[in-house]
Amino acid sequence: MNATGNTLLGLENISLSFKAVKAVSDISFAVAEGEICALIGPNGAGKSSLLNVINGVYQPQQGLIRFAGEACQRMRPHDAAVRGIARTFQNIALFKGMSVLDNILTGRNLKRRSHWLEQALGLRRAHDEDDRQRLHAERVIDFLRIQPWRQTLVGKLPYGLQKRVELGRALAAEPRLLLLDEPMAGMNAEEKREMSRFILAANRELGTTVVLIEHDIGVVMGLSDHVVVLDYGRKIGDGPPAQVRNDPEVLAAYLGTRHSSRSERRPQS
Numbered sequence: 001m002n003a004t005g006n007t008l009l010g011l012e013n014i015s016l017s018f019k020a021v022k023a024v025s026d027i028s029f030a031v032a033e034g035e036i037c038a039l040i041g042p043n044g045a046g047k048s049s050l051l052n053v054i055n056g057v058y059q060p061q062q063g064l065i066r067f068a069g070e071a072c073q074r075m076r077p078h079d080a081a082v083r084g085i086a087r088t089f090q091n092i093a094l095f096k097g098m099s100v101l102d103n104i105l106t107g108r109n110l111k112r113r114s115h116w117l118e119q120a121l122g123l124r125r126a127h128d129e130d131d132r133q134r135l136h137a138e139r140v141i142d143f144l145r146i147q148p149w150r151q152t153l154v155g156k157l158p159y160g161l162q163k164r165v166e167l168g169r170a171l172a173a174e175p176r177l178l179l180l181d182e183p184m185a186g187m188n189a190e191e192k193r194e195m196s197r198f199i200l201a202a203n204r205e206l207g208t209t210v211v212l213i214e215h216d217i218g219v220v221m222g223l224s225d226h227v228v229v230l231d232y233g234r235k236i237g238d239g240p241p242a243q244v245r246n247d248p249e250v251l252a253a254y255l256g257t258r259h260s261s262r263s264e265r266r267p268q269s
């Protein structure tokens with residue numbers, strides 16, 4: 001564990017509705033700087049909605065978000081990115097017709113200092129900037145061990161590698177907080193182990209705080225310092241993995257006494 005004990009992200013009484021659907025109801029929890037926090041819960045529990053609140057895609061009707069000591073009621077996606085929050089998506093959101101390197105470079109857009117006109121005119125400052133951004137993107141490529149595919153079009157890569165490139169694009173922004181929406185969905189056991197290693201490395205070696213949504217409870221227990229459990233938009237668990245996995249309310253949500261067809265999400269004993 002890498003956590004400092006200082007709160008990086010605080011959610012206070014967040015509620016979000018879509019007309020009659022209450023996606024998130026009065027959720028509060030804190031994420032310490034340097035920790036890996038997993039958001040878990042059955043389908044429709046409100047996990048993705050909450051990530052979308054954190055990075056400003058959805059505006060909650062109620063509640064406050066504190067990030068790095070600053071409180072705000074409404075965060076726009078651009079503000080969130082400028083403040084150091086990066087995100088990957090449940091369904092891969094990459095430019096399939098662009099190379100791995102160019103996709104990762106798009107993660108550096110907010111770091112560019114040269115004006116678009118300088119870039120259009122090919123001025124020296126823009127060239128130097130390009131070199132610096134490329135160097136950084138190459139470091140991310142090395143970190144994630146995707147050098148052999150750096151010039152390959154992303155659409156031609158297998159799914160597991162595309163997920164890694166998406167992680168790379170998020171890391172290229174040098175985020176303070178990385179939000180990962182099901183980074184291991186659809187992967188086999190070996191791919192999950194590999195992805196877990198990269199997430200741990202980003203956390204430990206780069207010092208990135210991580211909030212991730214994951215359905216594989218074995219992965220969650222092995223990777224996280226902190227687990228928050230949602231069910232029907234409410235928080236029903238919040239604590240270290242060992243505590244959460246033995247919580248009767250959490251077990252009930254997963255073992256299906258309140259839901260049907262939960263068999264694929266049972267905590268491992």
Ligand SMILES: Nc1ncnc2c1ncn2[C@@H]1O[C@H](COP(=O)(O)OP(=O)(O)OP(=O)(O)O)[C@@H](O)[C@H]1O
Pocket residue numbers: 018021022023041042043044045046047048049050
């Ligand atoms: N844009 C939207 N418009 C209307 N309803 C929505 C919208 N986004 C989410 N919801 C609803 O909000 C509730 C929470 O959905 P959400 O996607 O956050 O759950 P989840 O826990 O991420 O589920 P899953 O594990 O299936 O991805 C669901 O009832 C969903 O149908």
